[in-house]
Amino acid sequence: MSIKQLAARADVSMATVSRVFNFPDKVRADTRQHVLRIAQELGYLPNASARSLRTQRSKVLGIVLPTLLNPVFAECLDGMAQAARAAGYAILPITTDYELEREEQAVLQLIAADVDGMVLVVSQPATSRALDRLRAAALPYVLAYNRHAAHPCVSVDNEAAVIEMVARLVAMGHRRIAFISGQLAASDRAMQRQRGFCEGMHAHGLHADDCLEVPFIETAIQDIRALLETPARPTALVCSNDLIAIRSLRAAHLAGLTVPDDISIAGFDGIALGNDLTPALSTITQPNHTIGRDSVQWLVGALTDGQALAPQASRLLPHGFRTGESCARAPDASSSPRRKRVASVPSSTLDSSCPPF
Amino acid sequence: MSIKQLAARADVSMATVSRVFNFPDKVRADTRQHVLRIAQELGYLPNASARSLRTQRSKVLGIVLPTLLNPVFAECLDGMAQAARAAGYAILPITTDYELEREEQAVLQLIAADVDGMVLVVSQPATSRALDRLRAAALPYVLAYNRHAAHPCVSVDNEAAVIEMVARLVAMGHRRIAFISGQLAASDRAMQRQRGFCEGMHAHGLHADDCLEVPFIETAIQDIRALLETPARPTALVCSNDLIAIRSLRAAHLAGLTVPDDISIAGFDGIALGNDLTPALSTITQPNHTIGRDSVQWLVGALTDGQALAPQASRLLPHGFRTGESCARAPDASSSPRRKRVASVPSSTLDSSCPPF
């Protein structure tokens, strides 16, 4: 079904048909009705490829995400999809599984697909070759979750959020607090959060020595468990994201510890599911849906009025804290001290380095 | 960057450039190198819209899913994405939030986008207007998770799986077993699973009276809790999916019950996260990733050798059982019987109807 055939059947010109679909008021009401009726009968649908080839704009937004297996990004994508729909845009999401090469491939594919702009969550904005490609193609884009002075970003203040979380735990009597993250190199968020942890600890005169990196999902729980079976185990865990926090809950259970009586566990992300767990996950909440929505709205706005996306206008959305059931006062906060720390977890899995501020 | 400009710079014809990218061996090695080098320099990327306009095939598969907020579909999409990539196809996923109208819209949008075929998860294959559109457009498609004799489907045997699960629970001494589902009308899977529940119960001479529908996420936990605070509460819950099972775990906790000592809870889906919970979720597992992969591979296969997708060739993938920690022998299985059942949960939320087999 092409516009030509439809025009023939309706006994009008192609141009008229085109106008019926693009500028309905530029055509007389009765002819419009007529054309629409025939179009209905024939099941005519304007061909998107031809349209974008001709107009040089596709009304499609490219979306680049690490994965949808982490609900954070699924929630965010949901927000993007809604905003895009509302603005009359379609979205074309691609996942990269945290592989840098695929980030770049995704961008190239989206450029070839003629998208009008992109929203992406990259690993490291500072060094991303994908972003180089975008600049080269002069395509408008917004980064979500990432934070970097040279790019237009929508995120939360990861560092401040964790600093605050540490303060809360300290206020609850915790002194030995560990930080658990996935592969730090895989995401700037994780690094910012770790930095916040270190800074937060230092602010209270505490050492931020216990930073455990659990890069492999398969062994994460066992690795965390090992930390928890250490003689001078931490009394609280700050996790770089909610999935890791959930695995930490599991690890604590396997180590024979009760949460939050024996150990407190805090997450980061605020995924919906955390609320349904027992114990309900205490966590730093990000407005995931809103991050997605705002990113798209900002991008669409720029697309609409042809304005540039200024890095200076980057949005820092407010984070929050969900008071779940996985954090409580430190055990023995005022009673007999435990025996001194003797050994730690295997140094191979322990990362004591704390990047400078 | 168009093929024309590239051709000019490389001092060859457009046709040659085209061949370099589509039939590399149909062009002399040195000219190929030459063209590729210039293409590299200019950052040339073949335009997808123009290509699909010309060839009438886009190398894109449309994917229609209810939502990505349920990890089942995220896992499945992940499988689809991998298979599509491997076959040289891009995917264009659209979510419908279980709204029939959006199912149809999605299909129309995908048709307009010129997709070569589609994989979809619909609510009710039997009455789906979206599928009518597909047939009308004569586009190849495969249904995932759905099961219907008139359509090519990739799914598991929901009914058999639940029958088996009921048998397992009965073998563990359970007699009062309830079935919890979301809105039944929203998915044929849920109905098949309920049917399996009824059949399974009847097979053991038990009544399948306790079928609770919890259509609203917001109140699901409280609704389930109400059931669990019934005098003659069930000793086991079979949940229509893992998310509901997780909420049931929560509801049990809120009702002061210990899982699995006081009550057993079984899920359906086998989402990865269930493994990390405490108690680890006992559940019927579907090969979600494989369902996605196989659906795409089947579709791509048909696309490749121009063959039709026969409903008779529908695949029934094997389900499995994950032995978690949320199911155990019924309490008091051999000791004093509890007082007889007096009242049930409010009838407004109780659906005792059991569709015929």
Add this chain to the structure above:
DNA sequence: CTGTTAGCGCATTCAT
């Protein structure tokens, strides 16, 4: 208000 025409970028005949 409506029709005619040209060209978006590409793959594909048909020549050479």
Add this chain to the structure above:
DNA sequence: ATGAATGCGCTAACAG
């Protein structure tokens, strides 16, 4: 092995 010409379906000038 390569080049010239055509048209996929559509929209945007321009003409009437």
